Amino acid sequence: xxxxxxxRIRHRLxxxxxxxxxxxxxxxxxxxxxxxxxxxxxLRDEFAFDMLxxxxxxDWPGQPLRFEVVAHLYxxxxxxxxRLKARVSExxxxxxxxxxxxxxxxxxxxxxxxxxxxxxxxxxxxxPILLYEGFVGHPLRKDYPKRREQPLVRYRNT
Amino acid sequence: xxxxxxxxVRSAFAPTPANDGRVIxxxxxxxxxxxxxxxxxxxLDGERVLRADVHCGYLHRGFEKECESHTWxxxxxxxxxxxxxxxxxxxxxxxxxxxxxxxxxxxPRCRMLRTLLSEYSRIADHITCVAAxxxxxxxxxxxxxLMTLRDYIYEHLADLTGARVTYSYGRIGGLARDLPEGWLxxxxxxxxxxxxxxxxxxxxxxxxxxxxxxxRRVGMLTxxxxxxxxxxxxxxxxxGLARDLRRDTPYLAYADLDFEVPVGILGDNxxxxxxxxxxxxxxxxxxxxxxxxxxxxPINADxxxxxxxxxxxxxxxxxxxxxHFKLIIDGPRVPAGEIYSAQxxxxxxxxxxxxxxxxxxxxxxHCRAPSFVHVGVAHLMLQGGQLADVVPTFGxxxxxxxxxxx
Numbered sequence: 001x002x003x004x005x006x007x008r009i010r011h012r013l014x015x016x017x018x019x020x021x022x023x024x025x026x027x028x029x030x031x032x033x034x035x036x037x038x039x040x041x042x043l044r045d046e047f048a049f050d051m052l053x054x055x056x057x058x059d060w061p062g063q064p065l066r067f068e069v070v071a072h073l074y075x076x077x078x079x080x081x082x083r084l085k086a087r088v089s090e091x092x093x094x095x096x097x098x099x100x101x102x103x104x105x106x107x108x109x110x111x112x113x114x115x116x117x118x119x120x121x122x123x124x125x126x127x128p129i130l131l132y133e134g135f136v137g138h139p140l141r142k143d144y145p146k147r148r149e150q151p152l153v154r155y156r157n158t
Numbered sequence: 159x160x161x162x163x164x165x166x167v168r169s170a171f172a173p174t175p176a177n178d179g180r181v182i183x184x185x186x187x188x189x190x191x192x193x194x195x196x197x198x199x200x201x202l203d204g205e206r207v208l209r210a211d212v213h214c215g216y217l218h219r220g221f222e223k224e225c226e227s228h229t230w231x232x233x234x235x236x237x238x239x240x241x242x243x244x245x246x247x248x249x250x251x252x253x254x255x256x257x258x259x260x261x262x263x264x265x266p267r268c269r270m271l272r273t274l275l276s277e278y279s280r281i282a283d284h285i286t287c288v289a290a291x292x293x294x295x296x297x298x299x300x301x302x303x304l305m306t307l308r309d310y311i312y313e314h315l316a317d318l319t320g321a322r323v324t325y326s327y328g329r330i331g332g333l334a335r336d337l338p339e340g341w342l343x344x345x346x347x348x349x350x351x352x353x354x355x356x357x358x359x360x361x362x363x364x365x366x367x368x369x370x371x372x373x374r375r376v377g378m379l380t381x382x383x384x385x386x387x388x389x390x391x392x393x394x395x396x397x398g399l400a401r402d403l404r405r406d407t408p409y410l411a412y413a414d415l416d417f418e419v420p421v422g423i424l425g426d427n428x429x430x431x432x433x434x435x436x437x438x439x440x441x442x443x444x445x446x447x448x449x450x451x452x453x454x455x456p457i458n459a460d461x462x463x464x465x466x467x468x469x470x471x472x473x474x475x476x477x478x479x480x481x482h483f484k485l486i487i488d489g490p491r492v493p494a495g496e497i498y499s500a501q502x503x504x505x506x507x508x509x510x511x512x513x514x515x516x517x518x519x520x521x522x523x524h525c526r527a528p529s530f531v532h533v534g535v536a537h538l539m540l541q542g543g544q545l546a547d548v549v550p551t552f553g554x555x556x557x558x559x560x561x562x563x564x
Binding site for chain 1 (some may be wrong): 167564
């Protein structure tokens with residue numbers, strides 16, 4: 001990414017940081033959950049990050065803020081990406097939904113809710129999308145056993 | 159035994175009173191109209207779709223969970239099965255992400271071969287999409303022509319990789335093997351066949367009254383909607399926005415190639431058909447350039463951190479034996495870090511978000527699947543149309559269960 005744009009983003013969104021970390025070409029904004037929606041709005045409205053590429057999470061069990069919610073934005077004008085990250089706790093895994101800015105967030109957040117149990121405040125439709133109604137647990141959490149089976153239709157007795 | 163099967167999905171629509179003329183019709187998950195295993199719950203007023211609620215996930219197989227318990231190399235067969243119409247692009251996109259994390263430089267021959275094979279796969283993928291969409295509209299002749307052509311490509315790729323669909327051909331730092339003898343000669347023959355068959359499709363379809371009536375101004379999407387919903391690839395380009403990662407942020411050898419980015423006008427089904435047809439022409443043009451530019455030399459990087467040593471050396475010297483053993487059992491050590499790396503897949507931006515903690519196995523693998531994002535906008539394209547339009551519209555989205563449901 002162009003150094004000038006990077007500096008402008010840092011100045012606007014992370015005024016306290018001296019430098020924005022850049023991971024393999026993508027600037028990383030480590031945000032507080034409270035800044036999530038406001039930061040995304042600034043990036044969309046002031047820096048033309050008009051496309052939400054992806055929302056996912058990473059589970060770090062044992063850490064006080066267990067889930068790291070990760071979103072990638074893309075600017076179809078400047079052809080650059082930016083990564084937003086925010087940590088939420090296991091007890092209250094809640095973060096603002098990006099739905100008011102990007103309607104495409106609906107599906108992406110549903111998947112993240114399925115897989116990690118992160119609740120997106122403002123996304124009213126968090127029905128299962130890749131999983132099914134009645135599925136217990138969140139399979140991409142590290143403590144979900146890989147081999148656990150939850151057949152929707154009971155196996156036939158043999 | 160209790161034979162009552164619970165419903166795996168909850169409809170977004172409340173039941174409507176019986177006398178207001180609206181009915182809720184469930185289409186799928188296994189239905190000729192769904193173009194894959196997906197479910198669309200529609201609220202109809204007569205034949206008109208008032209609301210649609212699209213469900214996917216029937217092919218969910220825990221791809222991302224499974225990836226966390228295998229070595230970086232062992233994931234290659236899994237990523238093949240994401241978009242199973244163009245498995246090679248998945249291979250190369252994944253390998254590119256891991257190589258960037260490890261800072262491995264691939265060889266010039268590997269770079270050009272990956273470019274060539276990505277474009278070859280793109281043709282196969284677009285053929286599948288166009289052929290299925292045409293068949294669903296009743297164009298059986300066009301379908302059979304296209305399937306014949308696709309089979310030439312699949313058989314030809316089988317000569318190279320040993321498999322027709324799931325190739326497992328990419329390697330971190332290179333490729334599984336070099337081109338067999340005579341492969342490029344056959345490639346030229348297949349490309350000639352391509353021109354014959356695609357010419358017939360253009361003749362059959364482009365000005366066909368039935369085809370135009372079913373496709374023009376059906377399933378329309380504006381550029382603003384497409385961007386807001388995160389559409390990429392032919393879906394986005396059909397609306398008129400010329401965004402293509404191969405052109406915008408060139409990777410592999412795309413910076414050295416001459417090609418156009420075809421765009422549509424209305425963002426309807428016809429434009430999506432035509433953009434795919436034109437993209438195939440561009441791919442053929444690129445393949446021919448790749449053949450001309452293909453350098454000689456090794457296909458694998460000289461990097462013992464990820465590339466297996468020569469088999470003869472494994473049998474003869476202890477260092478190679480140890481390297482081989484450690485790479486197979488422990489996996490390549492990928493430095494701790496995270497990366498999002500994307501390539502222009504046949505359906506759009508195919509991204510891999512990888513998190514490594516420095517182990518031989520990934521900590522987290524996430525695939526940004528274009529199909530999944532596109533299914534998220536499908537309801538918008540279906541609403542307001544006819545029930546029969548569900549078929550071509552959903553077909554032109556090209557939802558691929560493997561990558562959508564992962």
